[in-house]
């Protein structure tokens with residue numbers, strides 16, 4: 001071990017030094033203390049002996065890619081201690097050159113406070129959130145066999161519109177916000193679970209009273225979500241639930257203030273609700289429903305253009321119509 005490398009072993013974090021083939025050259029006392037391995041037990045072995053098999057393959061792929069390009073890499077490993085217990089740690093691996101030789105310096109931070117759980121990456125967290133919200137939305141609207149396709153299309157169109165909008169507005173929206181809105185968009189009509197079927201699927205025109213009952217669905221939806229967020233008082237879902245609530249409550253508001261339930265105007269309507277309101281109407285009109293035939297696409301686009309500034313945010317209509325035309 002050259003003197004230059006031995007300085008790294010003096011750090012108070014757990015440190016492992018390997019050669020460029022990931023063969024362990026040394027570890028420091030902190031590493032020994034956390035993992036239970038003694039230097040003489042693992043020096044000379046491949047670093048792979050520490051693996052638990054629980055770190056996602058993707059993590060190793062990213063690590064190899066960065067290290068091959070001579071870049072430092074940080075990520076989360078789930079390794080095993082000498083006694084076979086799992087060890088969750090955040091590691092930064094830095095490639096260095098000393099005296100013409102290449103080495104990797106791995107500095108670990110123990111994630112002790114989640115050591116009894118499972119580390120969930122942001123991508124996986126988003127997938128779990130999306131799946132739970134999808135199941136929830138479907139179970140609330142199970143009476144309509146067509147609803148799954150509608151909800152899926154609304155979600156896809158929301159994703160496309162948000163990305164187009166962001167491109168047109170120099171990435172004004174964060175990736176996290178976009179993903180939360182996409183995940184939450186599927187929830188927009190959960191309040192319909194509280195509306196009697198006879199009214200919900202009535203062919204033909206609704207009476208004044210029936211329309212009033214339908215128009216309670218945004219507030220019924222908020223009520224359902226309030227109960228869920230009370231039970232699921234968890235950071236994992238807080239942002240998704242807040243955005244879901246906003247979409248559920250405001251997706252029937254109109255730009256000119258003539259919508260329901262609060263008659264909000266313009267940008268008083270949360271942006272995520274403006275987006276879902278537009279794609280929801282587009283998909284409803286282009287689809288066949290119990291009470292109406294599907295409209296031809298051009299007729300729907302003309303209708304949306306006509307509703308610029310009355311029902312919808314004009315800027316969103318322009319971007320959406322251009323996007324649909326471009327896709328044909």
Ligand SMILES: [Fe+2]
Nearest residue numbers: 188189251252
């Ligand atoms: Fe609705």
